[in-house]
Amino acid sequence: MNITGVRDAAGAVAAGAQTPAGVQTLTALAFLIAWQLIGMTGSILSELFPPITEIIKSLWHYLTTPILIPHLYASLYEVLGGLLVGSLFGIPLGILFGSRRSFMQVMEPIILYLAVVPKIIVFPVFILFLGIGTHSKLAVAAIAAFFPIALLTITGMREVRPVFLDVARTLGASTLKIATRIYLPAIAGYVFTGLRIGLGAAVTGALLAETKIARAGLGFMIVEYYGQFRMADMYALLLFIFILAALANWGMKALFSLLLPLPRSSENVAAFI
Amino acid sequence: MRLGWIDPFFLASPVQAIGVLWSQLVSGNALYLILVTLYEIAAALLIATVVGLLVGFVLWRYQLIGASYELFLAALFSSPVILAYPVFLVFFGRTSAAVIVLSSFFGLVPIIMNTKSAFQHVNPILVQVGASMNLSRQRMFRHILLPAAAPTIFSGFRLGLTYILKSVLGLEYVIQVGGVGMWLSDAAFRFEVGEVYAGLVGTTLLSILFLFMINHAEMKVRK
Numbered sequence: 434m435n436i437t438g439v440r441d442a443a444g445a446v447a448a449g450a451q452t453p454a455g456v457q458t459l460t461a462l463a464f465l466i467a468w469q470l471i472g473m474t475g476s477i478l479s480e481l482f483p484p485i486t487e488i489i490k491s492l493w494h495y496l497t498t499p500i501l502i503p504h505l506y507a508s509l510y511e512v513l514g515g516l517l518v519g520s521l522f523g524i525p526l527g528i529l530f531g532s533r534r535s536f537m538q539v540m541e542p543i544i545l546y547l548a549v550v551p552k553i554i555v556f557p558v559f560i561l562f563l564g565i566g567t568h569s570k571l572a573v574a575a576i577a578a579f580f581p582i583a584l585l586t587i588t589g590m591r592e593v594r595p596v597f598l599d600v601a602r603t604l605g606a607s608t609l610k611i612a613t614r615i616y617l618p619a620i621a622g623y624v625f626t627g628l629r630i631g632l633g634a635a636v637t638g639a640l641l642a643e644t645k646i647a648r649a650g651l652g653f654m655i656v657e658y659y660g661q662f663r664m665a666d667m668y669a670l671l672l673f674i675f676i677l678a679a680l681a682n683w684g685m686k687a688l689f690s691l692l693l694p695l696p697r698s699s700e701n702v703a704a705f706i
Numbered sequence: 707m708r709l710g711w712i713d714p715f716f717l718a719s720p721v722q723a724i725g726v727l728w729s730q731l732v733s734g735n736a737l738y739l740i741l742v743t744l745y746e747i748a749a750a751l752l753i754a755t756v757v758g759l760l761v762g763f764v765l766w767r768y769q770l771i772g773a774s775y776e777l778f779l780a781a782l783f784s785s786p787v788i789l790a791y792p793v794f795l796v797f798f799g800r801t802s803a804a805v806i807v808l809s810s811f812f813g814l815v816p817i818i819m820n821t822k823s824a825f826q827h828v829n830p831i832l833v834q835v836g837a838s839m840n841l842s843r844q845r846m847f848r849h850i851l852l853p854a855a856a857p858t859i860f861s862g863f864r865l866g867l868t869y870i871l872k873s874v875l876g877l878e879y880v881i882q883v884g885g886v887g888m889w890l891s892d893a894a895f896r897f898e899v900g901e902v903y904a905g906l907v908g909t910t911l912l913s914i915l916f917l918f919m920i921n922h923a924e925m926k927v928r929k
Contacts, residue, residue, distance in 0.1 A: 456774035481796055549868050550913040551876035554887065557894030557902050637786045644789065645880050645891075652789060659792035667792060675785040682784065 483665035491669035501673070507649040511567050511639040515574020516632055523579045523631070524624060527586025528616075541587055548580040552634075556642050570642045570650065577638030578631035582624070589623030590616070625689040629682060636678050736889070736908065742802070743874060743885030743912070749806045750870045754813030755863065761814075762821025762862075772822060783815040791877060802884050809873040813866030820862020824855035864920045871916050875909055886912060 465485055472484030495501050530540040552573060559569040593616060601611050643652025651674055658667035765772035791808055798804035828851055836850040878887025882895075886909050893901035 451770065453770065453773040453777075456770060457777070460774070460778075481793070546914045546917055547910070549872060549917050550910050551872045551879070551887075553876045554879050554890055554906060554909050556879075557890065558906065560894065561899065561902075633784065633786070637788060640786060640789055641876065641880060644791075655789060655792060659795070664796070671790055674789060678785055679781070 480662065480664055483668065487665040488668045488672065491666045492672055495669060495673055501651070501654070501670075504649050504651050504654050507567055507647075507653075508640060508643065508651045511570040511574050511643075511650065512632070512635045514571040515635040515639055516578050516628070518571070518575035519578030519631055519635065520582050520628060522575075523582030523627065524586050527583040527624075527627075528590060528620070530583070531587040531590025531620075537587060537591065541584075544580065544583055544587070548584065552577040552580075552638050553641050553645075556645060560646065565646050565648065567650070570639045570647065573642045574635035574639040577634040581630040581634055582627040585623040585627030585630070586620060589620030592623070593619045622689075622693055625685075625693060629685045629689070632681060632685060633678065636674075636681075640674065736886075739885040739889050740908075740912065741885070743878065743887070746802050746806050746809070746874045746878070746884055747867075747870055747916075749802075750810040750874060751813055751867055753806070753810040754817055754866050754870065757810075758814045758817030758862070758866065759821055759859070762818040762859075763825065765818065766822045766825040776819070776822070779815055779818060783812075787811065788873060788876070791881065795881065800881060800883050804881070805874055805877045805884055808877060809870050812869035812873045816865040816869065817859075817862045820865070821855070821859050824858035824862070825851060827858070828854040860924060864924055867920055868917060871913055875913065 468482055469485045471482045472487070530536045530544075555576060556569065556573050559572040563569040563572060597615050597619075598611065601615055606614070640650065640652035640655075643650035644656045647653040651670065655667055655670055655674075658664075658670060765775060788808070791804070794804040794808045798807065832850050832854055833846070836846045841849065874884075875887045878884040879891045880887075882888050882891040886905065890902065890905035890909065893905055
């Protein structure tokens with residue numbers, strides 16, 4: 434046995450563990466192993482920690498059978514519909530409120546203050562008007578998506594410097610040209626960030642509303658599994674939702690950076706919502 | 707509204723909603739609910755602040771740990787964690803404790819992140835001045851690092867509080883436990899439309915009042 438070789442290998446592993454990626458991998462592994470051990474022995478709160486293998490089995494079941502398709506369809510309809518409605522109101526209103534300093538001074542604080550109110554509490558009113566089907570959740574998603582989209586559009590409009598407009602007018606640019614050549618490039622990055630954060634808000638709003646009262650949807654299924662105490666199935670579903678949300682977020686980021694090569698730092702504004 | 711265009715079954719008039727809100731306030735019922743909500747917010751904020759400051763400090767002090775776990779936290783924070791609330795119901799039952807613990811998570815992350823970045827971005831000149839004055843480690847921390855980091859930490863605190871506020875009220879409504887949110891859910895369940903709108907107005911006012919107070923406090927700190 435070559436002792437130096439072993440020592441080198443051990444050293445390499447130790448050095449690897451000294452990097453962030455190493456620590457992350459080790460933590461994830463330790464977490465999974467600990468969970469699996471607790472789950473297998475059933476020593477601590479066996480109902481709360483089902484074995485990882487069961488969760489993965491359940492996740493595999495979701496991915497390979499059409500069991501979740503109708504619920505996925507309902508949730509997608511609510512989230513995407515909500516995002517659409519939210520942006521149909523949020524972008525034009527954001528442009529309008531951001532276009533005049535006086536509008537902005539009145540409207541921005543109002544929107545900022547209302548943004549802090551949890552949108553889910555409007556749900557009972559939407560139920561009264563739209564029933565307990567998908568449309569009341571779509572409305573919650575829309576109102577949740579509206580705020581980040583409107584706020585970031587306003588912020589983008591504020592970034593347009595008056596100097597640019599003066600220069601454009603001096604050079605005789607038409608209103609259309611000012612809109613497409615000055616405003617559009619200035620606010621596009623902010624609107625994109627607003628849409629991405631709005632999507633996250635719409636997912637949370639719609640699915641949370643589904644857990645309250647619904648007939649279908651991924652959020653509805655979470656509560657169904659909880660009610661039947663099928664914890665492994667519930668964790669698998671949560672994992673499924675988290676992965677979908679992360680993929681959507683990542684996909685939008687990639688798409689927008691493709692459309693808009695210049696990165697703009699609008700994340701700190703987004704921290705508000 | 708007065709013209710009778712909309713069925714009063716769906717939409718209570720503002721006068722009616724304010725009336726219900728007022729009578730609930732006077733009877734002390736709403737006051738009790740508000741106190742429960744405030745207690746939950748305060749408890750969640752306390753947990754988030756204590757744990758957040760500690761963890762944020764550790765993440766800054768030990769760079770390897772900081773670089774490793776910041777990503778985890780950010781990823782977790784951007785996922786719809788609130789949907790995992792049934793897990794907390796299993797653990798704590800349908801109690802305020804479930805609301806408090808889950809809500810404290812949403813306050814925790816911004817406080818951790820801001821604490822870490824606050825210490826990271828302390829002006830190195832200040833630290834050099836401290837070093838040239840031969841300050842001990844404790845005094846360096848107490849007189850240089852902490853005051854320099856305080857404003858950023860405070861904005862993390864403010865952000866954390868707004869997230870906690872949102873989460874506490876939302877969760878109260880969804881799992882029908884605790885204070886103001888529970889009242890709203892209960893009223894909706896009984897189809898008491900006037901009460902629903904009163905609860906809605908009350909919750910909105912409470913949120914706005916909170917944000918107003920935080921903004922005010924922040925301006926004082928920055929002065």
